[in-house]
Amino acid sequence: MTDILFVKPILPRAGALVLPLAEGFTLDGLAKQADEATNGAVSRGLEAASFKGKKGQSVTLWAPGGHLSRIVAIGLGSSDGQDIQAAEAAGGHALPLIASEVEATIAAEAFSPSQAAAFAQGLRLRAYRFDRYRTKEAAEDKPKLTRVTVATPDIAAAQAAHAPLAAIADGVYLTRDLVSEPPNILYPAEMADRCRALEKLGVKVEILTPPELEKLGFGALLGVAQGSAREARVVVMQWNGGAEGTAPVAFIGKGVTFDTGGISIKPAGGMEDMKYDMAGAGTVIGLMAALAGRKAKTNAVGLVGLVENMPSATAQRPGDVVTTHSGQTVEVINTDAEGRLVLADVLWYAQHRFKPRFMVDLATLTGAIVIALGHEHAGLFSNDDTLATQLAAAGTATGEKVWRMPLGEAYDKQIKSDIADMKNVGGRPGGSITAAQFLQRFIDTKEGAMPWAHLDIAGTAWATKDAATTPKGATAFGVRLLDRLVADHYEG
Numbered sequence: 001m002t003d004i005l006f007v008k009p010i011l012p013r014a015g016a017l018v019l020p021l022a023e024g025f026t027l028d029g030l031a032k033q034a035d036e037a038t039n040g041a042v043s044r045g046l047e048a049a050s051f052k053g054k055k056g057q058s059v060t061l062w063a064p065g066g067h068l069s070r071i072v073a074i075g076l077g078s079s080d081g082q083d084i085q086a087a088e089a090a091g092g093h094a095l096p097l098i099a100s101e102v103e104a105t106i107a108a109e110a111f112s113p114s115q116a117a118a119f120a121q122g123l124r125l126r127a128y129r130f131d132r133y134r135t136k137e138a139a140e141d142k143p144k145l146t147r148v149t150v151a152t153p154d155i156a157a158a159q160a161a162h163a164p165l166a167a168i169a170d171g172v173y174l175t176r177d178l179v180s181e182p183p184n185i186l187y188p189a190e191m192a193d194r195c196r197a198l199e200k201l202g203v204k205v206e207i208l209t210p211p212e213l214e215k216l217g218f219g220a221l222l223g224v225a226q227g228s229a230r231e232a233r234v235v236v237m238q239w240n241g242g243a244e245g246t247a248p249v250a251f252i253g254k255g256v257t258f259d260t261g262g263i264s265i266k267p268a269g270g271m272e273d274m275k276y277d278m279a280g281a282g283t284v285i286g287l288m289a290a291l292a293g294r295k296a297k298t299n300a301v302g303l304v305g306l307v308e309n310m311p312s313a314t315a316q317r318p319g320d321v322v323t324t325h326s327g328q329t330v331e332v333i334n335t336d337a338e339g340r341l342v343l344a345d346v347l348w349y350a351q352h353r354f355k356p357r358f359m360v361d362l363a364t365l366t367g368a369i370v371i372a373l374g375h376e377h378a379g380l381f382s383n384d385d386t387l388a389t390q391l392a393a394a395g396t397a398t399g400e401k402v403w404r405m406p407l408g409e410a411y412d413k414q415i416k417s418d419i420a421d422m423k424n425v426g427g428r429p430g431g432s433i434t435a436a437q438f439l440q441r442f443i444d445t446k447e448g449a450m451p452w453a454h455l456d457i458a459g460t461a462w463a464t465k466d467a468a469t470t471p472k473g474a475t476a477f478g479v480r481l482l483d484r485l486v487a488d489h490y491e492g
Contacts, residue, residue, distance in 0.1 A: 003146065003147045003148065004120045004123070004124065004148045004149075004150065004166075005147070005148070005149045005150070006116070006120075006149070006150045006152055006155045006158045006159050006162070007149045007150070007151055007152075007155065008151065008152075008153070008155065009029060009030050009107070009109050009151040009152070009153065010151065011030055011033045011034060011037060012067075012068065012103075012105040012149070013066075013067040013068075014067050014068070014069070014103065015068065015069060015101050015102060015103035015104050015105065016068065016069060016070045016071070016072060016097075016098040016101040016103075016104040016105070017030065017034055017068055017070075017071045017072070017104070017105050018071075018072045018073075018074060018094050018097075018098060018104060018105065018106045018107065019031045019042075019071065019072065019073045019107050020074050020076055020087070020090050020094075020106070020107065020108065020110075020111070020119065021051075021053045021073055021074070021075060021076060022053050022075075022076040022077065022078065022110075023052055023053040023054060023075070023076075023077060023078050024053065025053045027042065027043060028109075029107060029109040029110070030105075030107035030109065030151060031107055034064075034066075034068070034071055034107075037065065037066045038064040038065035038066055038068075038071075039065060041061060041064040041065050042061065042064060042071055042073075045059065045061040045064065045071075046059060046073060051073055051075070052075070053073075053075045053076060053077070054075045054077060055075055055076060055077030055078075055086065055089075056075060056077075056089075056093060056468075057074075057075035058072065058074050058075065058093060058094075058097060059072070059073045060072050060073075060097055061073075069101060070098070070101070072094060072097045072098060074090045074093055074094050074097075075090075076090055083115075084114060084115060084118045085118075085397075085399060087111060087115040087116070087118040087119045087122070088118040088119065088121055088122035088468075088469060089122060089399075089469065090119060090122060091106075091118070091119040091120060091121065091122025091123040091124075091125075091126070091469075092122040092125060092126035092467075092468035092469035092470075093122075093126075093468055094106075094119075094122075094123065095122075095123050095126040095127050095145075096126070096466075098145060099127070099143040099144070099145050100143070100144055100145075101144065101145055102144050102145065102146055102147070103145070103146065103147040103148070103149070104145060104147075104148050104149075105148075105149045105150075105151055106119060106120070106123075106149070106150045106151060107151055108150050108151055108152045108158075109151060109153060111152065113152065113154050113157035113158040113160070113161045114161045116150050116152045116158045116161070116162075117158050117161035117162035117165055118161075118165070119150065120148065120150050120162055120165075121162070121165040121168075121169060121469075122468065122469050124166070124169045125169060125172060125469035125470070126466075126468065126469050126470070126471060127143070127145070128172075128173060128176055129143070129471070130176065130177065130180040130473060130474070133182075163294070164294035166293075167289075167290055167293030167294035168290045168293075168294065168479065168480060168483055170289060170290065170293050171286040171287060171288075171289040171290030171291075171293060171476075171479050171483070172286060172290075172476040172479050172480065173286075173476075174197075174282075174285060174286045174289050175279075175282045175283050175285065175286030175287075175474070175476035175479055176286075176473070176474040176475070176476045177474075178191065178194065178278070178281075178282040178285060178286070178474075179275075179276045179278065179279045179282045179461065179462070179474035179476070180276075180473055180474045181275070182275060183257055183258035183275045183308075186257055186275075186278075187230040187257050187258075187308055188225075188230055188231060188232055188233045188255070188257055188306035188307055188308060189230065189231060189233055189306075191235075191255060191257060191278065191281070191304075191306050192207045192233040192235045192306055193207075194285075195207070195235045195237060195285055195304075198237060198285070198288055198289055201289060201292035201293055202239065202292050203237050203238065203239050203288055203289075203292045204237070204238040204239075204240075205235065205236070205237050206235070206236040206237075206238075207233055207234075207235050207236075208233065208234040208235070208236070209231065209233065210222065210225075210231050210232055213232060213234060216325060216349065217323065217324070217325045217327075218234070218324075218325050218345040218349075219322045219323040219324055219325070219345070220322050220323075220324040220325070220330060220341040220342070220344045220345045221234070221305050221307060221325075221341065221342045221344075221345040221346070223316045223320065223322040223332070223341060224256075224262070224307045224309055224316065224338040224341050224342055225307040225308065226314050226315065226316055227262055227263075227309065227310040227311055227312045227314055227315025227316060228307070228308040228309070228310040228312070229310075229312075230257070230308045230310075232305075232306060232307045233306040234303065234304070234305050234306065234346060234349075235285075235303070235304050235306065236301065236302075236303050237284075237285070237288045237302040237303070237304075238299075238300075238301050239288055239291050239292045239296070239298075239299070239300045239301075239302075240299050241291070241292070241295055241296050241297050241298055241299065241300075242297055242298045242299040242491070243299075246299050247299070247354075247355055247356055247357045248298075248299035248300050248301045248354055248356050248357065249298060249299070249300050249301075249356055249357050249358060249360075249486060249490050250300070250301050250302075250303070250350050250351075250354055250356035250357075250358065250359045250360070251284045251287060251288075251300070251301070251302045251303070251359075251360050251361070251362070251482060252284065252302075252303050252304070252305075252343060252346050252347055252350055252359060252360070252361040252362070253278075253280035253281035253282070253283060253284035253285070253302070253303070253304040253305075253361070253362050254278070254280040254281060254304075254305065254339040254342055254343055254362070254363035254364065254365065255278040255280065255281025255282070255304045255305055255306040255307070255342070256274075256277040256278055256307055256308065256309050256338060256339055256342065257275070257277070257278045257306060257307070257308050258274055258275055258277065258308050258309070258310075259277040259308075259309045259336070259338065259339075260274070260309055260310055260311055261309065261311075261335065261336035262309045262310065262311055262315050262335030262336060262338060263311050263315050263316065263317055263318060263335045264318060264334045264335040264336040265311055265336075266336060273462065276364065276461055276462050276474065277309075277339070277364050278306070279362075279364050279457060279461035279462070279474070279477075280304075280339075280361070280362035280363040280364060280365075280457060280461075280478075281304035281305070281306060282474075282476070283362050283457070283461075283476060283477065283478040283479055283482075284302040284303070284304050284362065285302065285304065286476055286479045287302065287478070287479050287482050287483060288302040290479055290483050291483065291486065294483075296483075296486060296487070296491055297491040297492050298486055298490050298491045300486065301354050301356065303346050303349070303350050304346075305342040305343065305345065305346040307338075307342055309335070309336075309338045315335070316332055316335050317332070317335070318332060318333055318334060318335060319331070319332065319333075320332045321419065321420045322341070324341075324344050324345055324348065324442070325344075325345040325348045325349055326344070326345075326348040326442055326444070328421045328422065328441065328442075329420040329421045329422075330344070330417075330420055330421065330422055330423065330424055331417040331418075331419055331420040331422070331423040331424070332423075332424050333423045333424055333425045334424065334425045337424045337425045337435070339363050339364070339365050340363075340365065340424060340435050340438045340439055341424060343361055343363060343439055343442070344438070344439065344441075344442045345442075347359065347361060347439065347442045347443065347452075348442045348444065351443065351444055351450055352444065356450075357451070357490065358384070358387055358450070358451035358452065358453070359443070359450065359451070359452045359453075360387075360391070360452070360453045360454075360455065360482065360485075361439065361452075361453075361454050361455070362455045362457055362478050363454070363455070363456060363457065363458075364456075364457055364458040364461050365432070365435050365454075365456045365457075365458060366431050366432040366435050366456055366458055367431070367458060368428075368430075368431030368432040368435075369405075369432040369456040369458050369459055370458050370459040372405070372432060373403055373459055374459060375459045375460060375463070375464075376401065376459075376460075377401045377402055377403040377459075377460070378395075378400070378401070378402045378403070378455050378456060378457045378459065378460045378477065378478070379402070379403060379405050379432055379436075379454075379455065379456035380392065380402040380403060380404045380405060380453060380454075380455060381404070381405050381407055381433070381436035381439075381440075381453065381454040381456070382404065382407075382451075382452065382453040382454070383407065383440060383443065383449070383452050383453075384449070384451035384452065384453070386451070387451045387452075387453050388404055388453060390485055390488070390489050391453055391455075391481070391485060393488070394481050394482070394484040394485040394488060395481050397484055397488075398480040398481050398484050399469070399480075400460070400477050400478060400480055400481035402455065402481070405433060405436070406433060407433065407436060407437060407440060411430055411433045411434050411437045412434075412437045412440075412441075414426030414427055414429070414430070414434045415434055415437060415438055421441075422438065422441060424438065426438075432456050435456070436454050436456070439454050440452070440454075455478060457477050457478060460475060460477040461474070461475060461477055462474060462475060463475050
């Protein structure tokens, strides 16, 4: 799918017509015109299929008459449910039903401009495909949809509502592309180079290489990287859309482009999934693209630590002690608890270089969070109630849901080391919590409280089945959530 156009309501002469209908609907506007043009085929077909307009319900009428190849009815649920999320979800549900058409028209007369834009956004988000390595895919299996027209009375308002959504979708697509790439293609240096594409949006991109990182004292991050032939990188991305001199908001992402577990090697089964252990970094990159693409009126900085965790003669060993950028020392008990080591250095660096209004880090950090929350919520840990509440509200608004988890002194004691300031694991009990406690030690409180939140997205970064606006594969979880956080509270 390439083009989304907003047009005045006119019954199309070809392709598919999509009718979003709520419970208790009556056919009017284009729906009524289509029914009349097909000699009542629409009303008869809906009645025969017992279509009631329930949320997620759909009916396809094939070759209903006239010039249309199909008419698709999509249920919106109750009239009270005709909100932005319902319209967006309906767009996502509609996409697979019209993907084999070349063109389609959405009968959006009953929608507000924002709802019409959201329906189009749902179509766009569901239409994502990562197929660049499919060389022999049958032509009949490829989507053919190249043009979608959204029929709405207020074209200008719908276009205005859709413009920022299109920029956000671009950010989502960028993240999904990065997370989907195979690890032999996307390694730290390559991922860093791809960040350069953000410069055309006005983002300042700075890439730190190992000599610079060594000079800065990034001992934890470089310790993870030392087993790989692929050198580490840290990328700093700055978007200055707010008032000059205003402190930025900061986002930090874990970017382990492949995670074998290092010397503490993972089992072979499912290890191929560890290509997406860089999803936190991918989200930060996509978020920065979204903020810049929609010209967000805020100053934002995104930092990603990019490494590959491999076993080799030079790899970090269990029992090693590393000195972090903060000066604190860490006893490495398990080399598969590497993401927190990467984030530790970048968090400290971000706080002291940029002095941000808050910091949010994202990481596919622990399997324990999947056990706790499944694939429905990301784990939220925070030292600040206001920031936590804002994140939860943004998650509800975008459908990228988070669930707050505890922090506390008892958990912190689990990472006490006998020979260093801390160790990098605290045992099986509360594994996602002790990982967050580790990260919290790299939030400097000497100059006052720094609002910080950690999002463990291990259960939400990758989908094993299709959902309304998320096809199977990389989800880009967090791009829309964090963009909404900024839009609601940190612009202007």
